[in-house]
Amino acid sequence: MATIGADLVRQMAAGDREAFAVFYDRYAPVVFPLILRIVRERADASDVLQEVFWEAWRDAPAYDAARGSPEAWMVTRARTRALDRIRATRRRGDTFVAPLDEGLAAPHESAPDAAERAADRGTVMSALDRLPDVQREVIELAYYAGLTQTEIAERLKQPLGTVKTRIRLALERLRAVVKTSA
Amino acid sequence: MTHEPYDTLAATYAVGALDGQERADFERHLADGCDVCEAILRESAEALAALARSGPPMVPPPAVKEELMRRLAATTPARRGAARPRPLVWAVGTAAAVIAAAAFIGTYVAARYEAQLGVMARESAALRAKVEREMAVLREQTDVYANAADLLRDPQTQIVTLRGLGPSPEATGRVVWHPVKGGYVFVANLPAAPPGMAYEIWTIGDGAPRPAGLFQVDPSKRGAHRIDPVEGGKPVKVFAVTLETSTGVPTPQGPMVLASAK
Ligand SMILES: [Zn+2]
Numbered sequence: 001m002a003t004i005g006a007d008l009v010r011q012m013a014a015g016d017r018e019a020f021a022v023f024y025d026r027y028a029p030v031v032f033p034l035i036l037r038i039v040r041e042r043a044d045a046s047d048v049l050q051e052v053f054w055e056a057w058r059d060a061p062a063y064d065a066a067r068g069s070p071e072a073w074m075v076t077r078a079r080t081r082a083l084d085r086i087r088a089t090r091r092r093g094d095t096f097v098a099p100l101d102e103g104l105a106a107p108h109e110s111a112p113d114a115a116e117r118a119a120d121r122g123t124v125m126s127a128l129d130r131l132p133d134v135q136r137e138v139i140e141l142a143y144y145a146g147l148t149q150t151e152i153a154e155r156l157k158q159p160l161g162t163v164k165t166r167i168r169l170a171l172e173r174l175r176a177v178v179k180t181s182a
Numbered sequence: 183m184t185h186e187p188y189d190t191l192a193a194t195y196a197v198g199a200l201d202g203q204e205r206a207d208f209e210r211h212l213a214d215g216c217d218v219c220e221a222i223l224r225e226s227a228e229a230l231a232a233l234a235r236s237g238p239p240m241v242p243p244p245a246v247k248e249e250l251m252r253r254l255a256a257t258t259p260a261r262r263g264a265a266r267p268r269p270l271v272w273a274v275g276t277a278a279a280v281i282a283a284a285a286f287i288g289t290y291v292a293a294r295y296e297a298q299l300g301v302m303a304r305e306s307a308a309l310r311a312k313v314e315r316e317m318a319v320l321r322e323q324t325d326v327y328a329n330a331a332d333l334l335r336d337p338q339t340q341i342v343t344l345r346g347l348g349p350s351p352e353a354t355g356r357v358v359w360h361p362v363k364g365g366y367v368f369v370a371n372l373p374a375a376p377p378g379m380a381y382e383i384w385t386i387g388d389g390a391p392r393p394a395g396l397f398q399v400d401p402s403k404r405g406a407h408r409i410d411p412v413e414g415g416k417p418v419k420v421f422a423v424t425l426e427t428s429t430g431v432p433t434p435q436g437p438m439v440l441a442s443a444k
Binding site: 017020021024025028029030031032033034036042045046049050053054057067068069071072074075076078079080083128138139142143146147148149150152163164165167168170171172174175177 | 189190191193194196197198199200201202222224225226227228229230231232233234235236237238239240241242243245246247249250251253254255
């Protein structure tokens with residue numbers, strides 16, 4: 001399915017700076033909160049955002065629409081680069097993990113943001129909200145905090161198999177939510 | 183070799199949590215070519231992208247874009263062909279560029295809308311079916327349901343889920359809401375209000391909650407009520423229902439029984 005987003009990437013691959021500007025305007029507001037959620041400092045998040053979009057420009061010729069949407073392409077890249085950033089700035093074994101009950105909330109969120117999020121959740125129904133707590137927890141730890149299955153098992157004092165099963169069930173659920181809405 | 187263990191490995195890999203020997207084994211398996219695992223990874227990436235989108239947008243500092251555009255201009259001077267053929271999509275891109283220049287967030291909304299069109303369409307379809315089922319049950323409220331069903335055909339219409347709170351955890355509700363035309367609230371599993379009491383619906387935007395009408399539920403614990411549009415089409419961020427005296431109150435006083443998000 002051709003989307004405007006995929007067309008923009010194609011135009012970027014041809015060196016079209018205007019297409020890049022539009023692409024940025026479309027996807028930066030999606031990936032910026034994710035980056036901020038992971039790195040937590042606005043200045044760091046801005047650096048990572050710039051790096052991520054610079055790479056998108058550079059790698060645009062390699063983008064293959066059959067392998068995923070431009071959005072997934074950007075989100076995957078943003079998450080990876082954000083985790084690279086916290087791993088570079090934090091000592092090993094000292095991985096910062098946001099309180100779990102904070103959920104997806106960004107740090108220092110203002111009241112209007114919270115209200116907007118609430119309204120958004122009401123209308124869009126966050127896929128994460130549909131997960132049982134134990135599944136949501138493993139997604140938080142793996143996806144947002146960058147912990148490995150072994151680290152998660154230690155942290156939760158659960159067998160590795162349990163952690164893996166929860167991740168699988170969580171992702172199946174998330175995928176089902178996306179699939180049924182696609 | 184059976185495929186089974188790879189389902190779990192693929193999921194764990196998709197969230198970046200696979201480590202040790204398992205990671206090495208799985209990457210070897212991927213390198214050998216496995217359509218099933220690749221599909222799991224692809225769908226997982228889309229699901230995680232949808233998750234990223236499900237929060238509110240955040241406009242990044244303008245300096246980031248300015249710096250990027252400077253870098254682009256500095257390093258890619260003349261890659262653009264002068265007389266490159268421009269397909270129709272290019273026209274769309276150009277139009278969007280104009281919008282982007284005028285209103286950053288406007289472009290974002292367009293992108294978001296495009297991405298969520300599918301979500302809304304599916305939810306609308308399911309809810310339309312539900313509304314239609316409920317229409318049959320509640321003939322006395324045919325007007326409300328017919329108007330709501332009409333409203334659902336408008337692409338601007340949103341469907342907001344209400345969840346039961348404190349005194350009525352079983353209660354559920356939906357608001358079919360159009361920013362200009364207003365909308366309807368439908369509730370189910372809500373106990374009848376005690377004598378002298380009624381349910382009051384509130385729209386909450388930036389200011390104080392606005393009373394948006396009083397309603398009662400029928401013996402089947404269902405109710406429906408029209409919600410007038412907010413003056414000036416101001417956005418409603420939360421819908422809530424409280425239990426109040428049957429004449430209504432200007433600001434919520436009684437217990438909240440339903441709300442659109444918590
Ligand atoms: Zn496989």
